[in-house]
Amino acid sequence: GQQVMQIPQYQHVQEGEDFTTYCNSSTTLSNIQWYKQRPGGHPVFLIQLVKSGEVKKQKRLTFQFGEAKKNSSLHITATQTTDVGTYFCAGRAGNTPLVFGKGTRLSVIA
Amino acid sequence: NAGVTQTPKFRVLKTGQSMTLLCAQDMNHEYMYWYRQDPGMGLRLIHYSVGEGTTAKGEVPDGYNVSRLKKQNFLLGLESAAPSQTSVYFCASRRPSGSGETQYFGPGTRLLVL
Numbered sequence: 438g439q440q441v442m443q444i445p446q447y448q449h450v451q452e453g454e455d456f457t458t459y460c461n462s463s464t465t466l467s468n469i470q471w472y473k474q475r476p477g478g479h480p481v482f483l484i485q486l487v488k489s490g491e492v493k494k495q496k497r498l499t500f501q502f503g504e505a506k507k508n509s510s511l512h513i514t515a516t517q518t519t520d521v522g523t524y525f526c527a528g529r530a531g532n533t534p535l536v537f538g539k540g541t542r543l544s545v546i547a
Numbered sequence: 548n549a550g551v552t553q554t555p556k557f558r559v560l561k562t563g564q565s566m567t568l569l570c571a572q573d574m575n576h577e578y579m580y581w582y583r584q585d586p587g588m589g590l591r592l593i594h595y596s597v598g599e600g601t602t603a604k605g606e607v608p609d610g611y612n613v614s615r616l617k618k619q620n621f622l623l624g625l626e627s628a629a630p631s632q633t634s635v636y637f638c639a640s641r642r643p644s645g646s647g648e649t650q651y652f653g654p655g656t657r658l659l660v661l
Contacts, residue, residue: 438606446587468648479637479652480590525589534580534605535650539589 439464441528443538451546456513458541460526467529469502469509474540475522483511483524516545548573551653553638559659560628568623568656570638578641579621580605580650581613583634590637596621597643628660 440463450456460469468487472480484493486502486509493500499512509528513520523542527535554569570579581593592605596615610632612624621640625632635657639650 443589470648470650472650479654480639480650481652482649485648527590529648534592534595536592536606537582537590539587 439528439530439533439536441526441536441538443526443541445541446539447542447544449544449546450516452518453515456516456520456543458511458524458526458543460509460511460528460538462507462528462530462536464507464530466506467531469506469529470527470535471500471509471511472525472527472537473522474525478522480525513543516543518545518547521545550574551638551640551651553636553653553656555656556654557657557659559661560625561661562629564628565624565626566628566658567625568636568638568658570621570623570640570653571619572621572638572640572651573619574640574642574651575618576640576651577618577643579615580639581611581621581623582637582639583607583632584637584655585634593623593636628658630660632658633660634658 442461470485471483474480490504491502497514501510523540525540527537551572580595582590594613599618614622638653641650
């Protein structure tokens, strides 16, 4: 079945450093979504990408969807302590349910 | 709007006991989902529903049953709990495809099976 792989599993950064997490699918995706889960909280939707090569920005966060629609990335510029949490990508192929990656846990050292 | 709510927040069960987790949403969403989250495993889909009266199996359905008798509620049942079912359970809902596919998650239910 469809698999979504996400790396790295953990990332520790100093406050102010940049951070990137990568997501790869075994199949071509119709769309990809990104979620953030704060420690002890629930996943919260960040963004959805649909088009090949699409790039979207939300303040310090930049999301990309690959040309082949099989990979995606989330880049955070100049991390802050408020960015702490686990970032999940989730992809959909056709009409199937979303498949979540295992997430990247981000720690920010002040 | 309360969004997605889950009951209970926390529960301890003994092996072999049964229980039902309740998920309720007030956004009139057609689609509802049950996930379990284990350390290092991300979110795995247990069962889902695309409308009242319909259910379907997800990635890890064994040991669980679900029912969607009312559009706003989605129940997850454990008939005979096992320690392997110790996890955090999240419910989510969304509108049908083509009208925004954001999934809205509930706060979660922490289940410990001894």
